[in-house]
Amino acid sequence: MTNVKEKRTGEPQRPLEELDAELARLLAERLERTRALGGDGGKARAPHAAAAAAGLPPGLLEDLLSRLEREAHKGAAAAAFECAAADPRPVVIVGGAGGMGRQLRSHFERSGWPVRVLERDDWGRADELLAGAGTVIVSVPIDATERVIGLLKGRLAPDALLCDVTSVKTEPVHAMMAAHPGPVAGLHPMFGPDVAGFTGQVFVHTPGRCPEAAGELLRQIEIWGARICTCTPEEHDRAMGIIQALRHFTTYAYGVFLAKLHPDIRQILELSSPIYRLELEMVGRLFAQDPHLYADIILASPRNAELIRQYVEGLWPELLVIVGRDREEFIRRFMTARAYFGDWAGKFMRESGEMLNLIQAERARRK
Numbered sequence: 001m002t003n004v005k006e007k008r009t010g011e012p013q014r015p016l017e018e019l020d021a022e023l024a025r026l027l028a029e030r031l032e033r034t035r036a037l038g039g040d041g042g043k044a045r046a047p048h049a050a051a052a053a054a055g056l057p058p059g060l061l062e063d064l065l066s067r068l069e070r071e072a073h074k075g076a077a078a079a080a081f082e083c084a085a086a087d088p089r090p091v092v093i094v095g096g097a098g099g100m101g102r103q104l105r106s107h108f109e110r111s112g113w114p115v116r117v118l119e120r121d122d123w124g125r126a127d128e129l130l131a132g133a134g135t136v137i138v139s140v141p142i143d144a145t146e147r148v149i150g151l152l153k154g155r156l157a158p159d160a161l162l163c164d165v166t167s168v169k170t171e172p173v174h175a176m177m178a179a180h181p182g183p184v185a186g187l188h189p190m191f192g193p194d195v196a197g198f199t200g201q202v203f204v205h206t207p208g209r210c211p212e213a214a215g216e217l218l219r220q221i222e223i224w225g226a227r228i229c230t231c232t233p234e235e236h237d238r239a240m241g242i243i244q245a246l247r248h249f250t251t252y253a254y255g256v257f258l259a260k261l262h263p264d265i266r267q268i269l270e271l272s273s274p275i276y277r278l279e280l281e282m283v284g285r286l287f288a289q290d291p292h293l294y295a296d297i298i299l300a301s302p303r304n305a306e307l308i309r310q311y312v313e314g315l316w317p318e319l320l321v322i323v324g325r326d327r328e329e330f331i332r333r334f335m336t337a338r339a340y341f342g343d344w345a346g347k348f349m350r351e352s353g354e355m356l357n358l359i360q361a362e363r364a365r366r367k
Contacts, residue, residue: 031068063358083112084220089134090114094148099193100165101139107198107224123151130155135217137187138164138172142296146175153179161213163187167240168300169206169233177208184208185217186233188240189226192289199225206233237303244297245304246311248286252294255283274356 051061091108095101096117108115118129130136136156140148145166156162161183164172173186186206195201203226205218218228231239269277286294298304321329338345 027068030065031071034068059354079110081107081111081220082223084223085113085216088113088216090116090132091135091137092116092118092130092133094118094136094138094152095140098139100189103189103193103195103198104137104139104165108220111220111223113220126151127155133157133160135161135163138162138166138176140166141292142166142168142300145172149175149179156180156182158182159213161185161217163214163217165189167244167297169204169236169240171301173206173208173233183210183213185211185214186236188236197225201226203228204236205230206236208233237301241304241307245300246307248294249298249308250311251283251286252298255287258283274360275352278356278359 047061047065051058054061091113093101093105093108093115096105096115097119101117105115105117116129116133118126122129130152133156136152138145138148138152145164145168149162149164149172152162159182160180162176162180163185164176165187166172167188169186169188173184176184176186185208186204188204188206189198190202190204191198198221203221205214205228207214207230221228265280268280272280298308318333321333341348
């Protein structure tokens with residue numbers, strides 16, 4: 001392999017300022033080209049070979065290109081998308097003025113779909129707004145979802161696709177199938193309304209009735225750059241109990257306990273390793289957001305309460321090991337948990353290390 005140093009042996013060394021100017025020009029050209037590809041330059045490149053040929057450290061070029069792609073997505077935030085439907089019928093977003101509703105409206109409009117919004121003060125003309133709609137999406141708080149679905153009964157065309165985007169699926173899907181005899185699909189965007197775009201995000205799809213009728217909608221979501229994960233409503237809710245309810249409860253409980261201890265956060269941060277600082281930031285992130293949202297997620301179903309109860313009760317035996325200073329038992333339990341994670345433990349170790357390195361590099365850049 002001929003690396004950069006060997007290649008330039010005997011050549012006059014160009015000033016750093018000149019190299020920086022050339023690098024900036026090439027980055028600008030690469031950024032513009034990535035935007036022209038719809039913010040996804042990754043499909044058109046094989047950086048490993050190019051980086052190796054240039055003698056670059058492993059991962060450097062990949063990190064740089066990933067950053068360029070993120071910037072390209074920001075710059076392309078208002079760009080148009082291909083339309084998945086040849087002749088799209090209107091989309092009605094019930095709750096379209098909310099955070100997720102606004103995101104969906106923007107993406108549909110930029111894809112050429114006619115969009116109407118039905119808000120809480122619009123029910124007097126709901127029949128007018130729903131007339132001719134091909135897709136109706138309920139995007140309201142969890143505690144209002146089933147009630148709002150009930151208000152749609154008898155108002156939709158027989159072949160209209162009825163969807164919801166709440167983080168609970170079993171009850172809303174059953175409610176939609178009871179309210180509408182036509183196609184039904186449950187959706188759950190696995191991200192918040194503050195994302196810059198849908199590229200790289202996950203939409204969960206829980207089919208209800210006539211799953212083929214959701215084909216154009218799902219293709220449109222994929223055109224937006226998101227990944228579709230399909231499962232049953234029941235499978236979704238069991239997984240969300242762990243992914244959302246249990247995780248959010250643990251973060252909530254940790255933050256509430258910290259508030260009772262009331263340590264100096266500035267000092268805690270100064271003494272923290274990068275991984276603990278990141279963990280503390282994730283706790284702070286939760287408390288910077290809407291408490292009603294997290295209350296809705298955690299309190300969404302009795303299943304969540306039962307799972308959290310099992311978790312809290314399961315902590316007592318672990319506490320007894322600590323109180324009893326039983327080192328051997330602690331290690332035995334640790335190894336049992338490690339066996340459950342298997343190869344994933346090492347994979348998570350590597351990936352979290354890479355993530356921390358990127359975060360540290362970004363923080364150093366900002367100083």
